[in-house]
Amino acid sequence: MNLIVGGGKYGCEAIKLLRSQQKSFIVVDTNSDCSAVQTFKLKTCRVPHSAKEGFVQGDLATAVDLVERLKPEYVFPTAPVHIAADMAKLKFNLVPWPEAVDSILARLPPIVVLAAGKGKIVLSFNRDHHCVDNCAMPEVCPTSKVKKPCTMTKLMKFACPEACILISYSMAPGLGALKGEEILDFFKWVEHRKCFVVGTACDCHGVFSAFKQVQ
Numbered sequence: 001m002n003l004i005v006g007g008g009k010y011g012c013e014a015i016k017l018l019r020s021q022q023k024s025f026i027v028v029d030t031n032s033d034c035s036a037v038q039t040f041k042l043k044t045c046r047v048p049h050s051a052k053e054g055f056v057q058g059d060l061a062t063a064v065d066l067v068e069r070l071k072p073e074y075v076f077p078t079a080p081v082h083i084a085a086d087m088a089k090l091k092f093n094l095v096p097w098p099e100a101v102d103s104i105l106a107r108l109p110p111i112v113v114l115a116a117g118k119g120k121i122v123l124s125f126n127r128d129h130h131c132v133d134n135c136a137m138p139e140v141c142p143t144s145k146v147k148k149p150c151t152m153t154k155l156m157k158f159a160c161p162e163a164c165i166l167i168s169y170s171m172a173p174g175l176g177a178l179k180g181e182e183i184l185d186f187f188k189w190v191e192h193r194k195c196f197v198v199g200t201a202c203d204c205h206g207v208f209s210a211f212k213q214v215q
Helices: 009-022 035-040 062-071 083-092 099-105 152-159 182-191
Strands: 001-006 025-029 053-056 074-077 095-097 113-119 120-126 164-167 169-172 175-181 195-201 203-213
Touching: 001 062, 009 035, 009 053, 009 152, 009 164, 009 169, 025 035, 025 062, 025 195, 035 164, 053 062, 053 113, 062 083, 062 099, 062 113, 062 203, 074 169, 074 182, 083 095, 083 099, 083 182, 083 195, 083 203, 095 164, 095 175, 099 113, 099 120, 099 195, 099 203, 152 195, 152 203, 164 175, 182 195
Parallel strands: 001 025, 001 074, 025 053, 164 195
Antiparallel strands: 074 175, 095 203, 113 120, 120 203, 169 175, 195 203
């Protein structure tokens, strides 16, 4: 079973991929009439789910429950938030840790920083250009024509060695997914920490989120 968080444009792309591979999936979205439901005629289901595909109406708290109950092979984070980080924030009742951002920024080249503040840093090797659709993330960016010095994962590990960095694996050009078991391991890692930094990265883009326990 695979979990798709978000039933919009990229959620639909994930469905196309999984159907082509004859793999099971559940889509979770707050909107019961989202694009995924309309386009693929998904039926609302209860979980655990024995059918091959289905839809669950819910938010990130629902996604946390589905990850823990279904133990999906892959989680496709297609909603416009830092999925793994925000799931941990909900699960463990955390608040942003803004002080952690400054020390990380000091170890990053400014040219890759898209945004920073409120405990979050958004990064891209293609900061000042629009990415092409269905990009396969080659070593030389097809938009900026600049050669990447390393993967974003390696850069983020250098910038914050103590962070938990989750890899967004390339499933198809322009589409990434997290391994379900790595998200569950991340939840265990968070459980006994008073503060921490988590990142998610593909070869070209990444995001850091820093959290601490509510005092």
